[in-house]
Amino acid sequence: MSRLMFQLPDLTTTTLALLDATDPLAAKREEFVLPKDTIYLDGNSLGAMPKVAALRANQVLTEQWSQDLIKSWNNHNWIDLPHTVGEKIAPLLGAAPGQVICCDSTSVNLFKVLSCAMLMQPGRSKILSQAGNFPTDLYMVQGLASLLGEQNCQLVLVDDSEDPDALERAITAEIAVLLLTQVDFRSGRLLDMQRLTALAHAQGVLVIWDLAHSAGALPIELDAWQVDFAVGCGYKYLNGGPGAPAFLYAASRHHTHLTQPLTGWMGHQAPFSFTTTYQKAPGIAQFLSGTPAIIAMSVLDAALTVFADITMQDVRYKSLALSHCFHQLVEQQPALASLNLITPLQPHARGSQLAYQHPQAYALCQALIKRGVIADFRAPNILRLGFTPLYLRYADMGNAVAILADIMDSQEYLKPEYAVKQKVT
Amino acid sequence: MSRLMFQLPDLTTTTLALLDATDPLAAKREEFVLPKDTIYLDGNSLGAMPKVAALRANQVLTEQWSQDLIKSWNNHNWIDLPHTVGEKIAPLLGAAPGQVICCDSTSVNLFKVLSCAMLMQPGRSKILSQAGNFPTDLYMVQGLASLLGEQNCQLVLVDDSEDPDALERAITAEIAVLLLTQVDFRSGRLLDMQRLTALAHAQGVLVIWDLAHSAGALPIELDAWQVDFAVGCGYKYLNGGPGAPAFLYAASRHHTHLTQPLTGWMGHQAPFSFTTTYQKAPGIAQFLSGTPAIIAMSVLDAALTVFADITMQDVRYKSLALSHCFHQLVEQQPALASLNLITPLQPHARGSQLAYQHPQAYALCQALIKRGVIADFRAPNILRLGFTPLYLRYADMGNAVAILADIMDSQEYLKPEYAVKQKVT
Known part of the structure; x- marks a missing residue:
């Protein structure tokens, strides 16, 4: 990552074109269908569509389901699909075979691993997380507590937004389970999975990592870092389509003594x-x-076949380079001085997104979308931009920042049509 | 149903053709894609593909996901889809609006309603079901018990295979929840939902009905019969495709005081x-x-749009008529005397399938499939045939029975290739 720690010279269109010309992932863009005249900076909410995805959907419906009907469970290996997909995700997570499976939603999978982990920790009742964790992670703990009783299961939240070390201090021998999301959905802050896992284990704490904003975006080493459990999302950086099935990792050393409560027939x-x-x-x-x-x-x-011939190191390099360029371009624009970056700039401390605070973040986001730059808003005042190396170009960074600067300069974002309303992402 | 209680004259090809010619649902077959030279008697495992399903999949991928990306949540009402689909299923179940939602799998939805129901019954710990219920129903109770503890949640099974009244006798004030599948997945026996629900309520017992083998196959009156909760499957008679999302019904009178534990962000x-x-x-x-x-x-x-212009009464009539024809044709064939029907013949006591015991049921099933008649085997010795009125013809009944008789007569089923092996359905 040190390649990115120097300051680039002022970025020009020519420089960005040169970066594209020498980008080893440049050809990957051709494997996606993308709308015209759009710069898509929201692949961290919903990944773009790989061309093979549409072909496969058509094949599953018109060749498999409609023609082979029930026989497809054997003839087309439908029955093995949760394993097949799990084993394709595993290398992206640094997981040896037999530990990742594709099923259900991230939320439902959280419930399974939370239950497992709590049943493995008799005498401890506390599940520690960050107050800023993605809500569904916290809500699933609360749901589990409604069944187990507060005396057996309590959510303990640490607010580390002002004091990043507060999290580490909260990891004590009183905690049963540490539940963290590797990359913060708002700020894009990247936690040190290896260090936090080791700190937890030193206190007898089991760890569950939510990889929603990191799987497919950066190298992960679940096995090497001795992670106990992980869950993640199929529809963000894995490009599996809206509401795609999620995945679940459980370290093989735990398999024999686990009890997960959603004991449906396919787990028999x-x-x-x-x-x-x-x-x-x-x-x-x-x-x-x-x-x-x-x-x-x-x-x-x-x-997932899009990932077959690339390395996560290359993906990570381009992700950091794209976002580095974006931010440097923002800094070159006096019109954008009012944007306050809340994402840590150091490569080891950020994921694949940038988050800027601005009092008019919602309106700015709407104005950007109107101009074809698809960004995301997170309440109350965050403009969130995701950088997906498989289908973004360096040139897109230049164009996106130029459009943002123009919107700011012209005060276009103050138009009444960009006033606040509930937005779904 | 009384139209079916008389014995038809010996069924001939001409009679069957006449029944097809006067069938008000005959045109529905054109709305499905079906493989050539196939008689599909397994729509109770996986429904056939409606033509609109493939069109819609293509539209969602190539027009919505790929072009409108994240904006589709609003622009194409993705965010409302669980409600939209729920409200399309509701009329098939006799449910007023606001009580049915589409989500997750049947197994996961069972866990939600089982948890809700148990939390509503303090002081009672027993969940009553039939030993012959579909295994996932029983397994989900066992999973819930692993969290709540055996003292708070026990599965009580009644074996009513020899004594159909044993179930009613087991419904006592000791029971917290009665969990039943309306149509038995093996035998095709149809339970009296109205009567059993009333008996349960008289004892202070809450009821959960699994509609996997009845939704879309026969008229159901969840509201009128005062059912508390129900779940069901999208991929059998609703033709939603392999592993389609399931549905969940909760009577509106319960909504304010429910606590379901899978509290993900979309339920906030x-x-x-x-x-x-x-x-x-x-x-x-x-x-x-x-x-x-x-x-x-x-x-x-x-x-589900396939159901928009038909009544469940017409569906039920044809379902009973098809299966009645099938069985009468079996009885007309001396070669098939060794088949032992275990499905009750009375219309009020059977769903939309017939189940025959035969020592060689597995081999018979395989030989039928080889000849283009897709039937189903259920261990240890059941040949199961599903009758889906939307895409089966009366003529199919004649052909299917003729093929079955030929297989039996010729002893074709004794070929080594039809020997027992694990089969997936």
Whole structure:
């Protein structure tokens, strides 16, 4: 990452074109369908569509489902799809085979691993997280507490927004489980997974990492860092389509003594024996619950082929370079002096997005979208920009910042049509 | 149903053709894509593909996701899809608006309603079901018990396979929740939902009905029969595609005092406020958890339009007529005397399938499939045949039985290639 620690000379269109010309990932853009005249800086909310995704969906419907019907479970290996997809995601996470499975939503998978982890920690009742963690992570803990009782399961939140070290200090032997998202959905701050996991383990604390904003965006080493459990999202950097199935990682050293409560038939050791008593499947299959979502999972399976011939190191390099260029271009624009970057600039401390505070962040975001730059707003005042190396160009950085500067200069964002309303992302 | 209680004259090809010619649902077959030279008697495992499903999938990928990207959540009403689909399913269930939502899998939805119901029944710990219920129903109870503790949650099974009244006798004031599947997945026996619900309520017992084998196959009156909760499957009679999202019904009288534990962000009253404390959404939305599976749910949404211009009474009539014809044809064939029907023949006591016991049921099933008649095997010795009125013809009944008789007569099913192996359905 040190390649990015020097200040680039003033970025010009020519420089950006040169960066594109020498970009080893440049050809990847051709593997996606992208709308015309759009710079898409929201791949951290919903990844763009790989061309193979549409082809695969069509194949699953018109060739498999419609023609082979129920026989497809065997003939087209539908039944293995949760494993097939899991094993395609595993290398992106630094996970050896047999530890990642594709199923359900991130929220539902959180419930499974939270339950497992709590049942492994008798005598400890506290689940520690950050107050700024993505809400569904916190809500799922609260849901589990509603079943287990507050005396057995309490969510403990640390507000480390002003004091980044507060989190580490809160990791004590009183904690049962540390639940963290690797990259903060608002600020883009990247936590040190290796260090925090080691600190937790030193206190007998189990760790669950939510990789929603990091899987497919940066190298992760779940095995090497001794992570216990992880979950993540198929529709952001993995480009699996809206509401794509999620994934779940459980370290193989835990597999034999886990009890996850969503014990559906697909997690049974012999689902087609139709016995009355649940006997969990060996290995990662024990995390399956209902019938797998074949159409959606097939689309994700196809989308993952985009990663087959690239390294996460190259992805990470370009992600940091794109965002570095973007921010340097912002700094070159006097019109943009009112934007306050809240993302740490050091490469080791940020994910694949930049977040700027501005009192008019919502209106700025709407004005950008109107001009074809798809950004994201996060309440109350954050303009969030995601950098997806597989389909963004360096030239896009120049154009996006130029448009943003023009919107600011012209006060275009003050138009009444950009006034605040609820937005869905 | 009384139209079917008389014995038809010996069924001939001509009679069957006449029934097809006067069938008010005959034109529906044209709305499906079906493989050539196939008689599909397994729509109770995986429904056939409506033509609109493939069109919709293509539209969601190539027009919505790829072109409008994140804006699609608003522009194409993705965010409302769980409600939109729920409201299309509701009339098939006899449910007034605001009580049915599409989400997750049947298994996961079972966990939600089981948890809700148990929390509503302090002092009672027993969940009563049939030993022959579909395994995932039983397994989800066992999973809930692993969290709540056996003293707070026990599965009580009644084996009513030899004594159908045993179930009613087991409904006592000791029971917290009665969990039943309306149509038995093996035998096709149809339970009297209205009577069993009333018996349960008289004992202070809450009821959960699994409609996997009945939704879209026969008229259901959840509201009129005062059902508390129901769940069901999108990929059988609703033709939503392999692993389609499931649905969940909760009677509106319960909405204000429910606590379901899979409290993901989409079930929050203000998901985009990103607050740290879960506050459940009003109404049926409280059962949402993670981000909805848009591609899969859109396919189901499209598939449901097939039901828009028909009545469940017509569907039920044809379902009973098809299966009645099938069985009468079986009885006309001396070669098929060794098939032992275990489905009750009375219309009020059976769903939309027939199940025959035969020592060689697996081999018979395989031989049928080889000849283009897609049937299903259920261990240890059941040949299961589903009758889906929207795309089956009366003529298919004649052909299917003729092929079955030929397989039996010729002993074709004894070929080694049809020997037992694990089959996925």
